[in-house]
Amino acid sequence: MALAQLQMLVKFQQEKEDKLRALYQGAQANYQNMQQKFDGLAAYRTDYLQQTQQRGQHGMASRQFNQYLNFISKLDKALSQQQQAVQQAKAAAEQRMRQYLEMQKKRKALELLIEKEQLTQQAKAARQEQKLLDEIATQQFFRRVS
Template sequence: MALAQLQLLVKVQQEKEDKLQAQYRAALQNYQSMQQKYQGLADYRIEYVQQTQSRGQEGMASRQFNQYLNFIGKLDAALTAQQQYVQQAKANADQRLQQLLAMQKKRKAMEILIERELAEIQRKADRQEQKMLDEIATQQFFRRVS
């Protein structure tokens, strides 16, 4: 494959890699955001349960206590749903990372091909130059001898 074609392919790969890098960063940010929301909700649930317990010790009507329990149940359901969002966001971030790593591996392989191609071009140029120097040396030798 021609060197220019390989270089063009690497440029295209780099652009794809940059897009994947941005997608990975966005997915990672989303995952972290989902985790923070989950943690905030979990912290709120703990505080709410503690408030319920302290108010229960002070004494409260059974209707009010049932309302507190119902709300805790809703918080539990919200935590379960948020945990699923966290897992989905993590899976998405992991998938983006794997895609990015695969793209980087592919680009690096192409760069190695370019390096080999450049080395081969340099070897050919060196051989051509050596051949030319040998010819000049041979001609100079024959001029001196004659």
């Protein structure tokens, strides 16, 4: 494959890699955002439970206690849903990371191939130059001798 074609292919791979990196970074930011929401909701639930216990120590009507329990149940459900969203966001971020790393690996392999091709061409050019210099030296030798 010609060197120019390989270089064009590397450029194309680099563009794809850049897009995948941006997608990975977006997915990672989304995961972190989802995790922060989960952490905030969990902290709110903990605070709410503590407040409920404090109020319960001073006496509370059964109706009010049931309302607190219902709200805690809703918080638990929201936490469960948010945990699922966190897991999905994490899986998406990990998938994007794998795609990005795979594209990076392909690009690096192409760059290595280009480097080898350049070394091969340099060695070929050096041999041709040496051959030309040998021919010139041989011709000069025979001119002096004759």
